[in-house]
Amino acid sequence: MEAWLAILLIGAVLCAIMAIRSARLLAAAIWLAGVSALVSLVLYLLGAQIIAVIELSVGAGLVTVLFVFAINIAGEEAMDLRGLVPEPLAVVLVGVAAIMLGWMVLPALGVIPPLAESPFSELLWQDRGLDILVQIVLIFAGVIGVLGLIGEAPRAVPAHPPGEAELEAGSESLKEIEA
Amino acid sequence: MTDTALQIIVIGVLGLVGVGLYGLLAVRNLIKVIVALQIAVKGVLLGLVAAGMASGQPNLGESLAVTVIVADTIVAVVGLALAVQVRRHVGTLDIKALSSLQR
Numbered sequence: 001m002e003a004w005l006a007i008l009l010i011g012a013v014l015c016a017i018m019a020i021r022s023a024r025l026l027a028a029a030i031w032l033a034g035v036s037a038l039v040s041l042v043l044y045l046l047g048a049q050i051i052a053v054i055e056l057s058v059g060a061g062l063v064t065v066l067f068v069f070a071i072n073i074a075g076e077e078a079m080d081l082r083g084l085v086p087e088p089l090a091v092v093l094v095g096v097a098a099i100m101l102g103w104m105v106l107p108a109l110g111v112i113p114p115l116a117e118s119p120f121s122e123l124l125w126q127d128r129g130l131d132i133l134v135q136i137v138l139i140f141a142g143v144i145g146v147l148g149l150i151g152e153a154p155r156a157v158p159a160h161p162p163g164e165a166e167l168e169a170g171s172e173s174l175k176e177i178e179a
Numbered sequence: 180m181t182d183t184a185l186q187i188i189v190i191g192v193l194g195l196v197g198v199g200l201y202g203l204l205a206v207r208n209l210i211k212v213i214v215a216l217q218i219a220v221k222g223v224l225l226g227l228v229a230a231g232m233a234s235g236q237p238n239l240g241e242s243l244a245v246t247v248i249v250a251d252t253i254v255a256v257v258g259l260a261l262a263v264q265v266r267r268h269v270g271t272l273d274i275k276a277l278s279s280l281q282r
């Protein structure tokens with residue numbers, strides 16, 4: 001199992017690197033779907049089947065569709081600009097952060113046997129009931145976000161309705177064209 | 180889950196979060212920033228489930244992971260809607276162009 005975990009995680013990290021490095025936005029979205037699929041496989045191997053299915057359907061399915069939809073609306077933009085932070089500095093910062101996190105976490109690792117806890121459904125719907133309420137609020141926020149995604153741009157409305165003089169001028173020009 | 184498997188997962192989590200953090204620092208395209216954020220959250224999600232299993236409370240980790248998935252999806256939706264509107268109004272997805280003080 002450890003070998004499969006290592007292979008899947010290496011694949012996920014490689015897909016993530018490709019998603020960041022790819023020049024086209026559509027390719028980045030597809031690589032991101034690959035990350036989600038590989039992470040859901042890792043979750044399945046760990047024994048969290050419910051989370052794996054949710055991650056696969058939402059992360060690799062719904063989110064990818066949303067990305068493709070948004071890229072189609074916004075359009076591909078060739079942007080080969082330097083980032084806000086110089087690339088070597090970004091690499092050093094990320095490396096330092098990863099080393100510090102690993103230095104703190106890895107020595108303290110240890111698996112303890114499962115404790116007595118409530119079943120998943122009871123834990124989710126009763127013990128973590130507040131989380132469910134927050135999720136409902138978030139879903140409403142997401143609906144508003146989708147409206148912003150698919151909403152049309154507002155049409156240009158004239159600042160004031162045409163006056164009588166403008167209407168007369170328009171009708172005169174129309175007569176001239178007809179003549 | 181064995182200790183070796185847990186160490187492999189933690190290293191993978193560090194890799195995913197690191198790549199996501201690098202993307203947040205080094206990318207200027209607004210949609211790519213959302214991609215980088217998604218990658219970092221995938222790592223955190225994996226870490227949550229692994230931490231729940233390592234601490235003997237797998238169901239707690241999984242219930243928290245559900246919340247993270249929902250929040251992550253909503254962040255992606257709102258971020259993409261923001262990117263589309265920025266593209267319509269500003270004409271670019273470059274996050275540096277969003278700062279009106281630099282014009």
